[in-house]
Amino acid sequence: MKVVRIPAGIYAANCYLVYSEKDNEGIVIDPGGDVDDIIAKIEELGLKIKYIILTHGHGDHIAGVGEIKEYTNAPVLIHKDDEHLLRDGDNNLSSMMAMGRVELSADMIVEDGDEIFFGDLKAKIIHTPGHTPGGISIKIEDSIFTGDTLFAGSIGRTDFPGGSFEKIIDSIKNKIIIYPDDTKIYPGHGPSSTIKAEKATNPFLR
Numbered sequence: 001m002k003v004v005r006i007p008a009g010i011y012a013a014n015c016y017l018v019y020s021e022k023d024n025e026g027i028v029i030d031p032g033g034d035v036d037d038i039i040a041k042i043e044e045l046g047l048k049i050k051y052i053i054l055t056h057g058h059g060d061h062i063a064g065v066g067e068i069k070e071y072t073n074a075p076v077l078i079h080k081d082d083e084h085l086l087r088d089g090d091n092n093l094s095s096m097m098a099m100g101r102v103e104l105s106a107d108m109i110v111e112d113g114d115e116i117f118f119g120d121l122k123a124k125i126i127h128t129p130g131h132t133p134g135g136i137s138i139k140i141e142d143s144i145f146t147g148d149t150l151f152a153g154s155i156g157r158t159d160f161p162g163g164s165f166e167k168i169i170d171s172i173k174n175k176i177i178i179y180p181d182d183t184k185i186y187p188g189h190g191p192s193s194t195i196k197a198e199k200a201t202n203p204f205l206r
Contacts, residue, residue: 128167
């Protein structure tokens, strides 16, 4: 498995290209802007994009979805509890963000425990509510893409509509850090980490 991180848009939301070295089939996680950069990297690597997977429905993570879908013709996946956010620029907060109103529809709905296959890789969907009701993390091999649930040294905001501090802490403690210490964490903003590092240094997990 190969992972390419592209901080996208003016909010620098991490867009990830995750792909199989076997056949270059891959996924795009959270294309939040800077579409030209994302497409350029897809072309440079010769990737065949099978899915666009959204960790949640906020504007800074979805602003580039329309153009990436048009370029790749890949279906857009989101958890059922965040599907409504995509359709409404007020609910997904894009109407208050610099990119302007973003409204779109998902092609496929995912739920906790679903498995998505591409190349020789398997992505397991983990429902991790708290930042949004339908927030997900995506486990692929020894890595978890945590969206805005868990960051290096911090956690996602819970003061937006539908947010819950109790739920995000429960999600992190009972659905993410249960995995081995050497599991890599790829968050929605900022640098990567490991479960071991977060257990040791994240003030919200002490």
